[in-house]
Amino acid sequence: MTNPRLIVGVDIGGTKVVVGTVPEDGSTVFGLQQVPTRVADGADAVVGQVTRLVANSLEATKTTLGVKQLDVIGVGIGAPGPMDIARGMVLMSPNLGWRDFPLRDRVSEEVGLPAALDNDANCAVFGEWWMGAARGAHTVIGLTIGTGIGGGFVLGGDIYHGASDIAGEFGHMSIDSTGRRCKCGNYGCLEAYASGTAIASRAIEGIEAGAETRLPAYVGDHLEAITAQVVYEAARDGDDYALEVIKDTAHFLGAGVANLVNIFNPEIVVILGGVTAAGDRLFAPLRAEVTRRAFRPAVQSCRIVPGELPGTAGVFGAVAAFKVQTTGSV
Amino acid sequence: MTNPRLIVGVDIGGTKVVVGTVPEDGSTVFGLQQVPTRVADGADAVVGQVTRLVANSLEATKTTLGVKQLDVIGVGIGAPGPMDIARGMVLMSPNLGWRDFPLRDRVSEEVGLPAALDNDANCAVFGEWWMGAARGAHTVIGLTIGTGIGGGFVLGGDIYHGASDIAGEFGHMSIDSTGRRCKCGNYGCLEAYASGTAIASRAIEGIEAGAETRLPAYVGDHLEAITAQVVYEAARDGDDYALEVIKDTAHFLGAGVANLVNIFNPEIVVILGGVTAAGDRLFAPLRAEVTRRAFRPAVQSCRIVPGELPGTAGVFGAVAAFKVQTTGSV
Numbered sequence: 001m002t003n004p005r006l007i008v009g010v011d012i013g014g015t016k017v018v019v020g021t022v023p024e025d026g027s028t029v030f031g032l033q034q035v036p037t038r039v040a041d042g043a044d045a046v047v048g049q050v051t052r053l054v055a056n057s058l059e060a061t062k063t064t065l066g067v068k069q070l071d072v073i074g075v076g077i078g079a080p081g082p083m084d085i086a087r088g089m090v091l092m093s094p095n096l097g098w099r100d101f102p103l104r105d106r107v108s109e110e111v112g113l114p115a116a117l118d119n120d121a122n123c124a125v126f127g128e129w130w131m132g133a134a135r136g137a138h139t140v141i142g143l144t145i146g147t148g149i150g151g152g153f154v155l156g157g158d159i160y161h162g163a164s165d166i167a168g169e170f171g172h173m174s175i176d177s178t179g180r181r182c183k184c185g186n187y188g189c190l191e192a193y194a195s196g197t198a199i200a201s202r203a204i205e206g207i208e209a210g211a212e213t214r215l216p217a218y219v220g221d222h223l224e225a226i227t228a229q230v231v232y233e234a235a236r237d238g239d240d241y242a243l244e245v246i247k248d249t250a251h252f253l254g255a256g257v258a259n260l261v262n263i264f265n266p267e268i269v270v271i272l273g274g275v276t277a278a279g280d281r282l283f284a285p286l287r288a289e290v291t292r293r294a295f296r297p298a299v300q301s302c303r304i305v306p307g308e309l310p311g312t313a314g315v316f317g318a319v320a321a322f323k324v325q326t327t328g329s330v
Numbered sequence: 331m332t333n334p335r336l337i338v339g340v341d342i343g344g345t346k347v348v349v350g351t352v353p354e355d356g357s358t359v360f361g362l363q364q365v366p367t368r369v370a371d372g373a374d375a376v377v378g379q380v381t382r383l384v385a386n387s388l389e390a391t392k393t394t395l396g397v398k399q400l401d402v403i404g405v406g407i408g409a410p411g412p413m414d415i416a417r418g419m420v421l422m423s424p425n426l427g428w429r430d431f432p433l434r435d436r437v438s439e440e441v442g443l444p445a446a447l448d449n450d451a452n453c454a455v456f457g458e459w460w461m462g463a464a465r466g467a468h469t470v471i472g473l474t475i476g477t478g479i480g481g482g483f484v485l486g487g488d489i490y491h492g493a494s495d496i497a498g499e500f501g502h503m504s505i506d507s508t509g510r511r512c513k514c515g516n517y518g519c520l521e522a523y524a525s526g527t528a529i530a531s532r533a534i535e536g537i538e539a540g541a542e543t544r545l546p547a548y549v550g551d552h553l554e555a556i557t558a559q560v561v562y563e564a565a566r567d568g569d570d571y572a573l574e575v576i577k578d579t580a581h582f583l584g585a586g587v588a589n590l591v592n593i594f595n596p597e598i599v600v601i602l603g604g605v606t607a608a609g610d611r612l613f614a615p616l617r618a619e620v621t622r623r624a625f626r627p628a629v630q631s632c633r634i635v636p637g638e639l640p641g642t643a644g645v646f647g648a649v650a651a652f653k654v655q656t657t658g659s660v
Contacts, residue, residue: 082627091627139493160485162595163469164631169592172625176518177505177585186588186623188506255507258516262499263593265492293516295502297412297421301494 006030006061006072007322008054010107011314012046012079013037013120014095014147019053020315021061024073024323026131026330029312031060043090043101050077051110074114076322078123078314079103085165085325088117095147116325120314121150122159122168124307127317128270129154130330132308137267141260142307143170143253145273149191153264158324171195175255193252196228196274203231203245213241232278246281253282254289261294261302269304272313276306336360336391336402337652338384340437341644342376342409343367343450344425344477349383350645351391354403354653356461356660359642361390373420373431380407381440404444406652408453408644409433415495415655418447424513425477446655450644451480452489452498454637457647458600459484460660462638467597471590472637473500473583475603479521483594488654501525505585523582526558526604533561533575543571562608576611583612584619591624591632599634602643606636 004023011018017037020029033053038045058070080093088104090096108115118126125134125142134140140154149171153160161167171191172184179188192198204223207215215234219225234242257269275282283306291299307313320330334353341348347367350359363383368375388400410423418434420426438445448456455464455472464470470484479501483490491497501521502514509518522528534553537545545564549555564572587599605612613636621629637643650660 082625155485155490162628163597164595164627166625166628166631167593167595169595169625169628172592173503173589174505174585174623175507177582184625252507255504259503259589260593262502263497263590265494265497265499267493293504295412295496295499295514297494298492298496298499301496 003065003067003069003071006070007319008057008072008075008111008113009315009318010050010054010075010077011120011123011318012050012077012096013314014039014080017046017049017053018311018315019050019057020312021057021072022316022319026316026319029315030064031057032312032315033057033060037096039096043096043098043103046096047103047106047110050107054111072113074116074322074326075107075111076123076318076320077104077107077115077117078120078318078321079117081119082166083117083119085118085161088115090117114326116322118159118318118321118325119150119152119165119168120144122152122161123317123321124150124272124313125152125270125317126154126159126320127309127313127315128272128307129157130320131316132313133270133305134268139264139266140268140270141170141264141266142270142272143257145194145271145275146196148197149195157330159321170256170260173256173259175252175259190252190256194249194256199228199231199245199249199275200226202248203242206241206245211241214239215242229274229277235278235281243281246278247285249275249278250282250285251289254286255293257286257304258290258293261290261298265298266302269302270307271304272307276310333395333397333399333401336400337649338387338402338405338441338443339645339648339652340380340384340405340407341450341453341648342380342407342426343644344369344410347376347379347383348641348645349380349387350642351387351402352646352649356646356649359645360394361387362642362645363387363390367426369426373426373428373433376426377433377436377440380437384441402443404446404652404656405437405441406453406648406650407434407437407445407447408450408648408651409447411449412494412496413447413449415448415491418445420447444656446652448489448648448651448655449480449482449495449498452482452491453647453651454480454602454643455482455600455647456484456489456650457639457643457645458602458637459487460650461646462643463600463635464598469594469596470598470600471500471594471596472600472602473587475524475601475605476526478527479525487660489651500586500590503586503589505582505589520582520586524579524586529558529561529575529579529605530556532578533572536571536575541571544569545572559604559607565608565611573611576608577615579605579608580612580615581619584616585623587616587634588620588623591620591628595628596632599632600637601634602637606640609636
């Protein structure tokens with residue numbers, strides 16, 4: 001096997017840090033590493049985690065490739081924002097508790113390689129454009145649905161950042177301007193209805209209101225232990241109430257996606273994150289809701305699909321972001 | 331005076347057709363012409379109107395410039411969509427009742443000049459970017475508020491069209507997914523609350539419900555004659571109820587603009603159309619509502635302003651669209 005030029009991708013989330021080593025052409029990922037994020041110990045501790053995971057990933061890559069030396073050209077990092085991409089700074093991260101932290105340069109110093117920084121949701125969507133479900137598309141809208149809802153807009157092979165690197169906050173699009181207060185301060189944000197957290201909350205609220213369901217049995221009757229994943233599991237097992245919770249999610253998500261379809265007229269909408277585990281139980285009513293709401297010619301030219309790189313989209317996207325920031329294209 | 335190269339701009343709306351002749355550098359507009367659109371007489375009649383107005387505008391331009399010959403290089407046309415821009419076709423226009431009409435080529439034949447076609451709202455926003463309130467901005471969001479609400483996204487000096495030339499339907503972003511049915515089939519669209527039509531409807535509904543106001547006196551007690559313009563006039567005269575209707579408009583519009591600010595993180599949001607007549611009575615509460623709802627760093631990097639080319643933004647934008655379509659840039 002020849003010795004390819006490699007870029008390390010780092011995906012820093014509020015829950016876990018994922019690191020992998022990717023050949024320049026994006027053909028695969030070597031030495032995938034994952035640990036829970038040490039949020040409570042602060043930014044320096046997380047930089048320490050990243051440094052160790054990068055070293056571990058490169059070691060594992062050597063073993064896989066059967067070589068003693070690697071040709072590593074840099075590190076791409078995805079992290080929660082808002083951020084200043086040109087300066088490589090995380091300006092403020094509610095999930096990590098960071099403020100004005102020079103993440104790019106700190107990682108670069110520790111690892112001894114050039115580095116690039118972009119928003120984590122942007123990276124995930126960019127990864128799906130580069131090597132996943134949205135390959136080759138000119139206009140891509142992506143939604144990352146986990147604890148919250150993030151998003152990204154990939155246009156002509158580059159991430160659209162907006163005037164101050166905030167663009168793509170699709171989770172904080174209000175779909176009910178007098179609705180639920182969102183933790184961002186707005187009312188009725190998509191995130192407040194369709195995030196993993198919101199799916200679990202709605203499931204629990206319904207049970208407390210007397211819904212008939214076997215969901216409590218999945219968590220030893222500890223309702224607070226119900227997560228979105230538990231809801232999908234019960235739905236797979238045929239629980240009608242869990243199916244209803246997913247159908248409601250599809251309706252909320254459909255209102256949001258229909259807005260994005262009318263606004264961007266994208267070729268493809270990629271849905272990322274744990275929610276894709278619900279499969280067609282989610283995607284069939286989601287597509288129907290978007291069709292019901294959005295302009296027909298815009299719906300006709302748009303596919304709505306799950307991501308194809310679960311767990312690694314952010315790593316691939318961080319690598320692609322490094323390439324764009326250092327060479328101008330992927 | 332030297333004889334500049336000229337482009338004719340044509341703005342076809344459901345209410346009126348406006349035509350003007352613009353020097354290549356966009357420095358001014360000559361021979362502005364305007365007539366009510368002969369919607370009922372069909373597409374050919376409107377092409378006839380356009381042909382006559384172009385001739386009249388060019389005659390008037392000769393007089394103004396004091397020359398016998400003009401150097402006219404083409405015609406830019408803005409018209410309501412959806413459309414196929416590459417083929418110069420209006421695919422479907424609910425307001426005009428057209429279907430699959432080859433507007434660009436029909437006008438080009440009649441006028442004997444090369445022509446280009448784009449969406450009317452796109453053109454208006456593009457005009458404001460080229461020569462109006464959004465000059466020089468890299469990321470521009472525009473909303474045209476009249477009978478309905480249209481929109482456009484100008485990025486890096488070009489109109490963003492999306493996968494099938496439908497992008498920018500900001501009026502059909504749902505801000506209340508279980509709200510008022512919109513004529514597009516969706517529920518709770520921004521247009522259903524904040525268009526000129528909706529402003530008048532809300533004003534009338536309130537009066538019928540017993541609001542104290544002098545508004546009926548403006549229309550000889552014929553409530554159905556109340557238009558948005560009448561509401562602005564009464565507000566200028568200090569009518570508290572009319573002011574309240576405008577403040578409500580600012581709240582609805584603010585929810586929509588906040589969404590666009592979170593989604594696009596634009597440098598500038600330009601509001602176009604009759605609604606700008608309400609002035610700071612609208613813009614002060616609008617800016618406050620956006621500040622309350624959208625992400626702070628996105629709000630801080632965004633100006634929200636009225637258009638500076640009332641009545642001619644669409645003409646300038648159609649000219650700019652002609653330049654982009656024929657030469658690749660403005």
